[in-house]
Amino acid sequence: MLHLTPAVTIYILTLSALFGLVSGSFANCCAWRMAHGESAAKGRSHCVACGHTLSPRELIPVISWVVQKGRCRHCGAPVSIRYPLTEGFTAIAFVLIVLRYDVTLNTLQFWILTAVLLTIALVDLETGYIPDSLVLGIALDFTVVTALRGGPFWSLWLKGVFNAAAVALPLLGLVLLMDRVLGRESMGGGDIKLFFAIGLFSHWSCNLFTLLLSCFLGIAFALIFRGVCTEDGEGAFPFGPAIAAAAFLSILAAEPAVQAYLSLF
Numbered sequence: 001m002l003h004l005t006p007a008v009t010i011y012i013l014t015l016s017a018l019f020g021l022v023s024g025s026f027a028n029c030c031a032w033r034m035a036h037g038e039s040a041a042k043g044r045s046h047c048v049a050c051g052h053t054l055s056p057r058e059l060i061p062v063i064s065w066v067v068q069k070g071r072c073r074h075c076g077a078p079v080s081i082r083y084p085l086t087e088g089f090t091a092i093a094f095v096l097i098v099l100r101y102d103v104t105l106n107t108l109q110f111w112i113l114t115a116v117l118l119t120i121a122l123v124d125l126e127t128g129y130i131p132d133s134l135v136l137g138i139a140l141d142f143t144v145v146t147a148l149r150g151g152p153f154w155s156l157w158l159k160g161v162f163n164a165a166a167v168a169l170p171l172l173g174l175v176l177l178m179d180r181v182l183g184r185e186s187m188g189g190g191d192i193k194l195f196f197a198i199g200l201f202s203h204w205s206c207n208l209f210t211l212l213l214s215c216f217l218g219i220a221f222a223l224i225f226r227g228v229c230t231e232d233g234e235g236a237f238p239f240g241p242a243i244a245a246a247a248f249l250s251i252l253a254a255e256p257a258v259q260a261y262l263s264l265f
Protein backbone atom coordinates (compact mmCIF):
# COMPACT_ATOMS: atom_id res chain seq x y z
CA MET A 1 0.00 0.00 0.00
CA LEU A 2 2.91 2.31 0.78
CA HIS A 3 4.10 2.30 -2.84
CA LEU A 4 0.69 2.55 -4.53
CA THR A 5 1.48 5.98 -6.02
CA PRO A 6 4.08 8.62 -5.03
CA ALA A 7 1.29 10.78 -3.53
CA VAL A 8 0.11 7.89 -1.33
CA THR A 9 3.69 7.26 -0.21
CA ILE A 10 4.21 10.90 0.78
CA TYR A 11 0.84 10.99 2.53
CA ILE A 12 1.53 7.85 4.58
CA LEU A 13 5.07 8.93 5.50
CA THR A 14 3.89 12.41 6.55
CA LEU A 15 1.08 10.95 8.65
CA SER A 16 3.54 8.49 10.23
CA ALA A 17 5.94 11.32 11.11
CA LEU A 18 3.09 13.32 12.70
CA PHE A 19 1.97 10.26 14.72
CA GLY A 20 5.59 9.87 15.77
CA LEU A 21 5.89 13.49 16.92
CA VAL A 22 2.71 13.25 19.01
CA SER A 23 3.62 9.81 20.43
CA GLY A 24 7.11 11.03 21.31
CA SER A 25 5.63 14.01 23.09
CA PHE A 26 3.20 11.78 24.98
CA ALA A 27 5.95 9.29 25.91
CA ASN A 28 8.10 12.14 27.22
CA CYS A 29 5.27 13.48 29.33
CA CYS A 30 4.41 10.02 30.75
CA ALA A 31 8.09 9.36 31.50
CA TRP A 32 8.50 12.64 33.36
CA ARG A 33 5.35 12.05 35.41
CA MET A 34 6.29 8.46 36.27
CA ALA A 35 9.82 9.48 37.26
CA HIS A 36 8.44 12.24 39.51
CA GLY A 37 5.66 10.23 41.12
CA GLU A 38 2.76 11.94 39.34
CA SER A 39 -0.14 10.07 37.75
CA ALA A 40 0.75 9.39 34.10
CA ALA A 41 -2.76 9.89 32.76
CA LYS A 42 -4.35 12.53 34.98
CA GLY A 43 -4.02 16.29 34.88
CA ARG A 44 -2.88 18.72 32.20
CA SER A 45 0.74 19.26 31.23
CA HIS A 46 2.45 22.04 33.13
CA CYS A 47 5.77 23.85 33.33
CA VAL A 48 8.17 21.92 35.57
CA ALA A 49 9.52 25.15 37.07
CA CYS A 50 6.48 27.40 37.67
CA GLY A 51 3.54 24.98 37.39
CA HIS A 52 1.82 27.11 34.72
CA THR A 53 -0.63 24.90 32.74
CA LEU A 54 0.49 24.63 29.11
CA SER A 55 -1.93 25.88 26.46
CA PRO A 56 -2.44 23.93 23.22
CA ARG A 57 -0.02 26.19 21.33
CA GLU A 58 2.68 25.40 23.90
CA LEU A 59 2.17 21.67 23.38
CA ILE A 60 2.98 21.39 19.65
CA PRO A 61 5.86 18.90 19.38
CA VAL A 62 9.25 20.41 18.40
CA ILE A 63 7.67 23.63 17.05
CA SER A 64 6.66 25.05 20.47
CA TRP A 65 10.16 24.43 21.79
CA VAL A 66 11.77 26.16 18.78
CA VAL A 67 9.33 29.12 18.80
CA GLN A 68 9.81 29.65 22.56
CA LYS A 69 13.60 29.27 22.10
CA GLY A 70 13.69 26.40 24.62
CA ARG A 71 12.14 28.40 27.47
CA CYS A 72 8.84 28.47 29.38
CA ARG A 73 6.65 31.26 27.94
CA HIS A 74 5.47 32.10 31.45
CA CYS A 75 8.51 32.11 33.73
CA GLY A 76 11.40 31.87 31.25
CA ALA A 77 12.82 28.69 32.82
CA PRO A 78 14.75 26.56 30.31
CA VAL A 79 12.86 23.57 28.87
CA SER A 80 15.11 20.52 28.35
CA ILE A 81 16.26 19.84 24.79
CA ARG A 82 15.35 16.23 25.57
CA TYR A 83 11.76 17.05 24.52
CA PRO A 84 12.30 18.15 20.88
CA LEU A 85 15.08 15.56 20.46
CA THR A 86 12.95 12.60 21.53
CA GLU A 87 9.93 13.91 19.59
CA GLY A 88 12.04 14.20 16.43
CA PHE A 89 13.57 10.79 17.06
CA THR A 90 10.14 9.16 17.43
CA ALA A 91 8.97 10.76 14.18
CA ILE A 92 11.97 9.27 12.34
CA ALA A 93 11.45 5.93 14.11
CA PHE A 94 7.78 5.75 13.04
CA VAL A 95 8.71 6.54 9.42
CA LEU A 96 11.42 3.83 9.41
CA ILE A 97 8.95 1.28 10.83
CA VAL A 98 6.26 2.01 8.22
CA LEU A 99 8.93 1.84 5.48
CA ARG A 100 9.92 -1.59 6.81
CA TYR A 101 6.45 -3.08 7.45
CA ASP A 102 4.12 -1.01 5.21
CA VAL A 103 0.56 -0.27 6.44
CA THR A 104 0.06 -3.44 8.51
CA LEU A 105 -0.71 -4.58 12.03
CA ASN A 106 3.04 -5.12 12.46
CA THR A 107 3.58 -1.39 11.98
CA LEU A 108 0.89 -0.58 14.57
CA GLN A 109 2.33 -3.06 17.05
CA PHE A 110 5.89 -1.75 16.62
CA TRP A 111 4.84 1.92 16.78
CA ILE A 112 3.26 1.26 20.19
CA LEU A 113 6.27 -0.82 21.26
CA THR A 114 8.66 1.98 20.23
CA ALA A 115 6.72 4.61 22.19
CA VAL A 116 6.66 2.40 25.32
CA LEU A 117 10.36 1.56 24.94
CA LEU A 118 11.15 5.27 24.74
CA THR A 119 9.18 5.88 27.93
CA ILE A 120 11.01 3.03 29.65
CA ALA A 121 14.41 4.35 28.55
CA LEU A 122 13.63 7.86 29.84
CA VAL A 123 12.25 6.65 33.21
CA ASP A 124 15.17 4.26 33.68
CA LEU A 125 17.70 7.00 32.83
CA GLU A 126 16.19 9.28 35.44
CA THR A 127 15.36 6.80 38.21
CA GLY A 128 17.32 3.59 37.46
CA TYR A 129 14.03 1.73 37.63
CA ILE A 130 11.75 0.15 34.97
CA PRO A 131 8.06 0.41 35.98
CA ASP A 132 6.16 -2.92 35.78
CA SER A 133 3.18 -1.07 34.31
CA LEU A 134 5.20 -0.22 31.18
CA VAL A 135 6.46 -3.80 30.80
CA LEU A 136 2.84 -4.96 31.12
CA GLY A 137 1.92 -2.36 28.49
CA ILE A 138 4.27 -4.10 26.04
CA ALA A 139 2.67 -7.49 26.81
CA LEU A 140 -0.76 -5.92 26.32
CA ASP A 141 0.33 -4.45 22.96
CA PHE A 142 1.37 -7.96 21.86
CA THR A 143 -1.85 -9.55 23.13
CA VAL A 144 -4.23 -7.01 21.57
CA VAL A 145 -2.52 -6.98 18.17
CA THR A 146 -2.39 -10.80 18.18
CA ALA A 147 -6.15 -10.82 18.78
CA LEU A 148 -6.65 -8.32 15.92
CA ARG A 149 -4.75 -10.56 13.50
CA GLY A 150 -7.74 -12.90 13.46
CA GLY A 151 -5.67 -16.12 13.29
CA PRO A 152 -5.69 -18.88 15.92
CA PHE A 153 -5.24 -16.55 18.95
CA TRP A 154 -4.00 -18.97 21.60
CA SER A 155 -1.57 -20.72 19.29
CA LEU A 156 -0.08 -17.35 18.14
CA TRP A 157 -0.04 -16.03 21.70
CA LEU A 158 1.66 -19.15 23.12
CA LYS A 159 4.20 -19.04 20.30
CA GLY A 160 5.11 -15.52 21.42
CA VAL A 161 5.40 -16.64 25.04
CA PHE A 162 7.61 -19.55 23.96
CA ASN A 163 9.90 -17.26 21.92
CA ALA A 164 10.14 -14.83 24.85
CA ALA A 165 10.79 -17.53 27.46
CA ALA A 166 13.38 -19.27 25.26
CA VAL A 167 15.72 -16.31 25.81
CA ALA A 168 14.46 -14.74 29.06
CA LEU A 169 14.46 -17.93 31.18
CA PRO A 170 18.07 -18.96 30.43
CA LEU A 171 19.01 -15.32 31.02
CA LEU A 172 17.25 -15.39 34.39
CA GLY A 173 19.11 -18.57 35.32
CA LEU A 174 22.43 -17.04 34.29
CA VAL A 175 21.75 -13.84 36.23
CA LEU A 176 20.77 -15.75 39.40
CA LEU A 177 23.99 -17.76 39.09
CA MET A 178 26.07 -14.61 38.56
CA ASP A 179 24.43 -12.92 41.56
CA ARG A 180 25.42 -15.95 43.64
CA VAL A 181 29.02 -15.91 42.40
CA LEU A 182 29.53 -12.15 42.56
CA GLY A 183 27.60 -11.68 45.78
CA ARG A 184 25.72 -8.69 44.35
CA GLU A 185 22.97 -7.99 41.84
CA SER A 186 24.37 -8.35 38.31
CA MET A 187 21.22 -7.39 36.38
CA GLY A 188 18.00 -5.81 37.61
CA GLY A 189 14.77 -7.81 37.67
CA GLY A 190 13.15 -5.07 35.57
CA ASP A 191 15.71 -5.67 32.81
CA ILE A 192 14.87 -9.40 32.65
CA LYS A 193 11.12 -8.72 32.60
CA LEU A 194 11.73 -6.24 29.78
CA PHE A 195 13.66 -8.88 27.79
CA PHE A 196 10.72 -11.24 28.21
CA ALA A 197 8.17 -8.63 27.06
CA ILE A 198 10.06 -7.57 23.93
CA GLY A 199 10.77 -11.24 23.19
CA LEU A 200 7.03 -11.85 22.64
CA PHE A 201 7.15 -10.20 19.21
CA SER A 202 9.95 -12.09 17.47
CA HIS A 203 11.42 -15.52 16.81
CA TRP A 204 13.75 -16.63 19.61
CA SER A 205 16.77 -16.35 17.27
CA CYS A 206 15.97 -12.66 16.77
CA ASN A 207 15.54 -12.29 20.54
CA LEU A 208 19.02 -13.72 21.01
CA PHE A 209 20.27 -11.09 18.54
CA THR A 210 18.50 -8.38 20.60
CA LEU A 211 20.11 -9.69 23.79
CA LEU A 212 23.63 -9.65 22.28
CA LEU A 213 23.10 -6.23 20.73
CA SER A 214 21.83 -4.79 24.03
CA CYS A 215 24.95 -6.08 25.80
CA PHE A 216 27.19 -4.34 23.25
CA LEU A 217 25.15 -1.14 23.47
CA GLY A 218 25.06 -1.35 27.28
CA ILE A 219 28.85 -1.49 27.43
CA ALA A 220 29.14 1.33 24.88
CA PHE A 221 26.63 3.55 26.77
CA ALA A 222 28.35 2.85 30.09
CA LEU A 223 31.74 3.81 28.64
CA ILE A 224 30.43 6.94 26.93
CA PHE A 225 28.29 8.21 29.83
CA ARG A 226 30.27 6.89 32.78
CA GLY A 227 31.55 10.28 33.81
CA VAL A 228 28.12 11.86 33.50
CA CYS A 229 25.78 9.64 35.44
CA THR A 230 27.51 7.40 37.93
CA GLU A 231 28.55 9.21 41.03
CA ASP A 232 27.38 6.44 43.31
CA GLY A 233 29.68 3.70 42.06
CA GLU A 234 30.55 1.50 39.12
CA GLY A 235 28.01 -0.08 36.83
CA ALA A 236 25.24 2.19 38.07
CA PHE A 237 24.40 3.29 34.54
CA PRO A 238 20.95 1.85 33.80
CA PHE A 239 20.69 -1.00 31.30
CA GLY A 240 17.12 -0.14 30.20
CA PRO A 241 18.09 2.44 27.52
CA ALA A 242 20.47 -0.09 25.91
CA ILE A 243 17.77 -2.79 25.88
CA ALA A 244 15.26 -0.32 24.42
CA ALA A 245 17.70 0.82 21.71
CA ALA A 246 18.60 -2.78 20.84
CA ALA A 247 14.93 -3.76 20.69
CA PHE A 248 14.21 -0.87 18.34
CA LEU A 249 17.15 -1.77 16.04
CA SER A 250 15.91 -5.39 16.10
CA ILE A 251 12.45 -4.30 14.94
CA LEU A 252 14.13 -2.88 11.85
CA ALA A 253 16.97 -5.32 11.23
CA ALA A 254 16.98 -8.50 13.39
CA GLU A 255 15.43 -10.77 10.77
CA PRO A 256 17.81 -9.92 7.89
CA ALA A 257 20.75 -9.90 10.33
CA VAL A 258 19.94 -13.39 11.66
CA GLN A 259 19.35 -14.70 8.12
CA ALA A 260 22.66 -13.26 6.93
CA TYR A 261 24.40 -14.89 9.89
CA LEU A 262 22.77 -18.30 9.26
CA SER A 263 23.66 -18.15 5.56
CA LEU A 264 27.34 -18.20 6.55
CA PHE A 265 27.06 -21.90 7.42
Ligand SMILES: [Zn+2]
Pocket residue numbers: 047048049050051052072073074075076077
Ligand atom coordinates in the same frame (compact mmCIF):
# COMPACT_ATOMS: atom_id res chain seq x y z
ZN1 LIG B 1 7.35 28.15 33.71
